Amino acid sequence: MKINCKIGQKSTQISFYKDREKLLEIGGNGLFIFDEFTVNFLQELPRNYLVIGRGEAYKRLEIVEEILTKAVESGLGRDAQFIAVGGGVVCDITAFAASIYMRGVSLILIPTTLLSMVDASLGGKTGVDFRSYKNLVGSFYPAEEVRIYTFFIDTLSTHEYLNGLAEIIKHSLLTGGKFFSKITDRKEEILNRNLDVVEELVYESLLIKKEYVEEDPYEKNGLRAKLNFGHTFGHAYEAITGLENVSHGEAVAWGISRALEAGRLLEITDTHYAETVSKLLHFFNYSIDTKIVDITKFLEALKHDKKNINGLTKFVIQRNLADTYITELPEDIIIKSVM
Amino acid sequence: MKINCKIGQKSTQISFYKDREKLLEIGGNGLFIFDEFTVNFLQELPRNYLVIGRGEAYKRLEIVEEILTKAVESGLGRDAQFIAVGGGVVCDITAFAASIYMRGVSLILIPTTLLSMVDASLGGKTGVDFRSYKNLVGSFYPAEEVRIYTFFIDTLSTHEYLNGLAEIIKHSLLTGGKFFSKITDRKEEILNRNLDVVEELVYESLLIKKEYVEEDPYEKNGLRAKLNFGHTFGHAYEAITGLENVSHGEAVAWGISRALEAGRLLEITDTHYAETVSKLLHFFNYSIDTKIVDITKFLEALKHDKKNINGLTKFVIQRNLADTYITELPEDIIIKSVM
Numbered sequence: 257m258k259i260n261c262k263i264g265q266k267s268t269q270i271s272f273y274k275d276r277e278k279l280l281e282i283g284g285n286g287l288f289i290f291d292e293f294t295v296n297f298l299q300e301l302p303r304n305y306l307v308i309g310r311g312e313a314y315k316r317l318e319i320v321e322e323i324l325t326k327a328v329e330s331g332l333g334r335d336a337q338f339i340a341v342g343g344g345v346v347c348d349i350t351a352f353a354a355s356i357y358m359r360g361v362s363l364i365l366i367p368t369t370l371l372s373m374v375d376a377s378l379g380g381k382t383g384v385d386f387r388s389y390k391n392l393v394g395s396f397y398p399a400e401e402v403r404i405y406t407f408f409i410d411t412l413s414t415h416e417y418l419n420g421l422a423e424i425i426k427h428s429l430l431t432g433g434k435f436f437s438k439i440t441d442r443k444e445e446i447l448n449r450n451l452d453v454v455e456e457l458v459y460e461s462l463l464i465k466k467e468y469v470e471e472d473p474y475e476k477n478g479l480r481a482k483l484n485f486g487h488t489f490g491h492a493y494e495a496i497t498g499l500e501n502v503s504h505g506e507a508v509a510w511g512i513s514r515a516l517e518a519g520r521l522l523e524i525t526d527t528h529y530a531e532t533v534s535k536l537l538h539f540f541n542y543s544i545d546t547k548i549v550d551i552t553k554f555l556e557a558l559k560h561d562k563k564n565i566n567g568l569t570k571f572v573i574q575r576n577l578a579d580t581y582i583t584e585l586p587e588d589i590i591i592k593s594v595m
Numbered sequence: 596m597k598i599n600c601k602i603g604q605k606s607t608q609i610s611f612y613k614d615r616e617k618l619l620e621i622g623g624n625g626l627f628i629f630d631e632f633t634v635n636f637l638q639e640l641p642r643n644y645l646v647i648g649r650g651e652a653y654k655r656l657e658i659v660e661e662i663l664t665k666a667v668e669s670g671l672g673r674d675a676q677f678i679a680v681g682g683g684v685v686c687d688i689t690a691f692a693a694s695i696y697m698r699g700v701s702l703i704l705i706p707t708t709l710l711s712m713v714d715a716s717l718g719g720k721t722g723v724d725f726r727s728y729k730n731l732v733g734s735f736y737p738a739e740e741v742r743i744y745t746f747f748i749d750t751l752s753t754h755e756y757l758n759g760l761a762e763i764i765k766h767s768l769l770t771g772g773k774f775f776s777k778i779t780d781r782k783e784e785i786l787n788r789n790l791d792v793v794e795e796l797v798y799e800s801l802l803i804k805k806e807y808v809e810e811d812p813y814e815k816n817g818l819r820a821k822l823n824f825g826h827t828f829g830h831a832y833e834a835i836t837g838l839e840n841v842s843h844g845e846a847v848a849w850g851i852s853r854a855l856e857a858g859r860l861l862e863i864t865d866t867h868y869a870e871t872v873s874k875l876l877h878f879f880n881y882s883i884d885t886k887i888v889d890i891t892k893f894l895e896a897l898k899h900d901k902k903n904i905n906g907l908t909k910f911v912i913q914r915n916l917a918d919t920y921i922t923e924l925p926e927d928i929i930i931k932s933v934m
């Protein structure tokens with residue numbers, strides 16, 4: 257299985273592997289970036305590598321500088337390749353480092369979490385957090401190659417697995433059709449992590465993301481913004497709950513429910529559809545009914561989102577399955593939908 | 596006078612102004628970056644601005660972070676404009692900061708030195724120094740607009756004026772024709788800084804650079820590398836002499852002489868042409884006959900050039916006026932041409 261995605265003037269080739277074949281195989285002068293966890297999956301270590309800590313706390317400029325320093329010390333030139341082996345943080349910061357080392361060197365992403373397989377790996381958005389804003393600093397820099405090793409999915413905790421599954425469900429809600437049916441029809445196998453089924457979902461998810469990314473590579477025309485479904489509510493929820501207490505996927509699942517609830521309150525969203533999604537998210541054990549207690553703090557966090565510096569908060573709302581649009585929301589509706 | 600330069604998918608509009616009109620005039624939410632010198636040329640200060648120190652020592656990531664922090668604190672969003680008012684350092688770091696703030700905001704360059712007018716302002720190469728390598732970290736990010744205010748040329752020291760003139764001479768050697776004749780025919784006026792003549796030279800220089808940049812926006816096909824004429828020798832000379840002791844332009848003028856000498860030793864470069872260039876550079880008081888004493892240190896510095904990390908040192912050589920190619924050089928020729 258292969259996917260080729262054109263992003264602006266570049267293109268990303270995605271390949272799927274069941275086994276560990278080619279995991280460390282690269283062409284030229286490579287610098288591998290692992291996290292503390294993924295480095296354990298190697299039988300041998302490559303010549304040039306760096307291990308960084310796990311988690312959002314490492315997604316900052318200082319770590320990018322560590323990567324750049326390692327590249328200089330390894331004598332890597334313009335023909336170098338940076339290879340990220342890890343989750344979203346490792347992928348995002350390695351990609352950012354690759355985009356600015358000598359004004360851009362080659363980049364390979366080997367995402368090891370379900371979330372990074374369907375999210376960070378494709379689309380060219382790189383970034384680090386800055387002054388408490390997520391991804392405030394970054395670039396558009398697509399990987400030349402993405403390698404999906406499905407065996408990594410079996411290494412994930414349930415928490416981490418559900419973290420990625422939420423993005424897959426989001427993609428299925430945006431596109432509907434057979435993709436959504438597959439998730440509802442085969443939900444037990446998905447919950448039990450049948451790798452063949454999950455691999456199909458990853459593939460379908462990436463096909464959807466490819467569509468959005470190719471049409472709107474630099475997030476200019478608003479199309480790609482639909483991929484933020486569940487994210488406006490979700491990011492604010494993450495911000496006030498703390499990233500250690502709620503995973504991105506849980507926050508997105510919660511955010512999807514809140515967006516559907518807001519749409520329902522505005523009599524835009526089909527009630528039956530909202531209930532179907534709600535049941536599905538419950539089936540996968542997402543805590544989507546959590547109420548916000550400190551509403552002032554929540555509204556403040558909504559405003560603090562990077563997308564809203566000096567602008568209005570936009571929400572992605574669905575009328576029904578695969579029927580999506582972007583709008584602002586009246587404050588009373590926001591409040592009612594989260595309390 | 597206007598020039599429009601297409602760089603990859605973007606384009607840069609260059610406009611010339613004799614007066615201070617429009618100096619602080621921008622459309623949206625702007626952040627101005629001045630250096631200690633240029634901030635004095637304003638009758639009033641804009642709402643958001645930052646003043647940074649002068650010189651290469653400020654061309655580093657910490658200063659980029661200062662710019663990004665100021666942008667966050669000023670509440671600037673994706674619609675922001677970063678405006679650099681200064682020399683090459685201010686232009687390069689502001690451009691780099693603009694390229695990574697929210698994955699890229701609008702950029703206006705107002706170069707205030709002759710060197711930055713003809714060099715840093717056009718071409719999209721942004722950068723900061725890193726771990727003692729010049730411009731090791733950066734991006735390709737063309738400005739939307741470049742505003743050339745010729746009155747700034749009168750504010751420059753002789754040293755700084757000659758710093759920029761060397762790049763103009765280099766452009767004229769690459770292209771030959773009327774541009775080169777103008778420099779030889781009107782050299783007294785140029786030395787005496789006749790602003791009308793100098794403005795023409797800036798315009799001609801930018802037209803040449805535009806040609807190279809449009810054909811090879813990302814320095815892929817080697818064409819744009821010809822703009823490095825005089826720079827391989829020059830950068831190594833700068834490195835061992837110290838940036839405080841030799842200006843970039845002096846080093847480039849010296850490097851051009853050394854490259855022509857190397858070509859002459861290889862019996863590639865026309866002797867009469869090499870002498871003509873040598874006379875012209877002497878007329879403008881460039882110290883092009885300086886001998887390298889510590890040759891080991893010099894050869895080391897040549898290898899240390901960022902372009903040569905893990906690669907061979909390439910030199911731009913001319914057979915004659917407007918007849919240029921790129922090659923490696925035998926070490927004995929390098930040594931003979933600088934000692």
